[in-house]
Structures are given as structure tokens and as C-alpha cells.
Amino acid sequence: MKQFDITIPASSANMGPGFDSAGLALNRFLTLHVTEQDNWEIEHHSHLLPSFTNYHDHFIYQIAKQTAQRHQKALPGCKVIVDSGIPLARGLGSSASAALAGIELANQLCGLGLTSEQKLEYGTDIEGHPDNVASALFGGIVVTATTQNNKVEYVQIPTLDxxxxxxxxxxxxxxxxxxxxxxxxxxxxxxxxxxxxxxxxxxxxxxxxxxxxxxxxxxxxxxxxxxxxxxxxxxxxxxxxxxxxxxxxxxxxxxxxxxxxxxxxxxxxxxxxxxxxxxxxxxxxxxxxxxxxxxxxxxxx
Incomplete structure (x- = not known):
């Protein structure tokens, strides 16, 4: 029976003139505690998370299912306990963190073996731009560009004081x-x-x-x-x-x-x-x- 945690940082995009291109990861986190079981179950353990009535309606589940289907896989059942220190709709990358959580959840449950570049591509497809996704995925300050053939290129800036x-x-x-x-x-x-x-x-x-x-x-x-x-x-x-x-x-x-x-x-x-x-x-x-x-x-x- 698989048990694992997924931890994804908050992020801040733009840094002023780095519009839809520059982002940085911050030390507030979305965390998923995952245990495989026969049926699906999701619990929220943070006042910052929205209410939901059925796991089918949950954003992270929907992204995980979408990612699994992208590879012709079916999600096995599991219990997911979600904790978060990232407030919603505040400009701190809550949706990018949740999208990456869904992608990684499918990756782990279905053994997809996704590369970092695939996770970045899938997250960018969901978000529409790569800045939050790239910084939350890789950490640090990340500068991105989406080329004319829709490939995302990125550079992680060395640690700054x-x-x-x-x-x-x-x-x-x-x-x-x-x-x-x-x-x-x-x-x-x-x-x-x-x-x-x-x-x-x-x-x-x-x-x-x-x-x-x-x-x-x-x-x-x-x-x-x-x-x-x-x-x-x-x-x-x-x-x-x-x-x-x-x-x-x-x-x-x-x-x-x-x-x-x-x-x-x-x-x-x-x-x-x-x-x-x-x-x-x-x-x-x-x-x-x-x-x-x-x-x-x-x-x-």
C-alpha cells in the first residue's frame, strides 16, 4: 500500500516587469498526505481551503484524473488529506500549486514517470502561463518563456541574498x-x-x-x-x-x-x-x- 506526501510551495509571479515570465517560490506550502485504499476520500485540514461536497468536484482530483487519462491510465483509490498555508485568490500561486499537486498525485499513483519538463508542460497547459508553475516546481527564482511552438524554456536563477x-x-x-x-x-x-x-x-x-x-x-x-x-x-x-x-x-x-x-x-x-x-x-x-x-x-x- 503506497503512502507518500507531496509538498509544493506558494509562488509569486511577475516581480514587476517580468510579466508572465518571472516567478519565485515562497516558503508557504500546500501538502498532500496520500494513502492508497479501495475508495477515494479527500479531507481538508486547513481553514484556507474551500469547501466541497464530493471528491469528483475537487480541483486536485480533477487534474489528477485528467493527467492519468492523458497517459491512458485510471486512478486507483486513495485517501488524500490536504493541508495548506497558501490563501486562495491572493496572488500567491494557489491554483498553480494545486495543479501541480494533481499532476504529481497522478504521477505517483499511476507510476507515470513524468519528467520535470512534462510536469511543467502540463501545469502550463492548465494555468495558461508558466511563471507560477515553474517556480513552484523547481524552487527559487525561475525565468520562463513560451516559444512559438508552445515549448516552455526556463532558467533557474542562482540563490540571491x-x-x-x-x-x-x-x-x-x-x-x-x-x-x-x-x-x-x-x-x-x-x-x-x-x-x-x-x-x-x-x-x-x-x-x-x-x-x-x-x-x-x-x-x-x-x-x-x-x-x-x-x-x-x-x-x-x-x-x-x-x-x-x-x-x-x-x-x-x-x-x-x-x-x-x-x-x-x-x-x-x-x-x-x-x-x-x-x-x-x-x-x-x-x-x-x-x-x-x-x-x-x-x-x-
Missing amino acids: LDVVVYIPNVELKTETARQLLPSNLTRKSATTASAISNLMLASLLSGNFHLAGKMMESDLFHEPYRADLIPNYHSIKQEAKKVNAYGTVISGAGPTMISFVPKGEGTMISKHMTAKLSDYEVVALKIDQNGLQINQITPV
């Missing part, structure tokens, strides 16, 4: 809603400038010039100017974080969470300061998770 602080409001924002505000086209001049800002941000991160990287993060032209009015306290959070030494503060994914990139070792101090300014938020210092999706096989006693 950065901490992050996230500001999670008690409101949801669906990605679809935030995307509707974006223009369908940019002028050549705007696109050139926006692309240059993104390139310089990544080059600055890789060279260790975090002050310039933060400046470029806050200079995005692809999405933040159009979404700013949807994000509670957008301008005040950025201004206050800058006062306490944050390099740059941007929208996490589509929002409404915001995220600051801060000097290594200063995350806790900055989060305490910002908590006092944002009493109705969950403000927390996090680390960039370097491990990505993890499987822990359990040997029954």
Missing part, C-alpha cells in the same frame, strides 16, 4: 478580473521600454545590484499601472516599505497581495514595522524556497 515580505489583505482578487484591465496591445515604443526595464531588472538581480533591481521592479509598464487601482493601499505600502530599506515592492501575481524584496536578514524587522502600519493585513516575512515540489515516500510500519 534576499528576503521577502508579503502583505496579504483580507480580500480576494481573481486573476481573470485583473487581466481584464490590461491593454490588448502596446505601441512599439512602450513595448521596447517595458522590455528594457524587465531585462535590466534581471541583469541587476544577477549582478547583485539590488537597489537598481528594485527600482526597475517599480518601473513596470506591462501590468502594474493598469492594476494599481484594484490593489488596496498600493501606493502607501510601496512608500512605507521604501522608508524601511526595501529594495522594491510590487504586486504579487495579479494581486491583491503585495511583496517587498528586502535585504537578507531584515525581513522580520521590516515585517514588524509594516504590521504596525497595516493592522488589517497579514504581514509576514518569508524566504525564497529553493526546493520546489517535494515527494516524501513513507514506508508503512
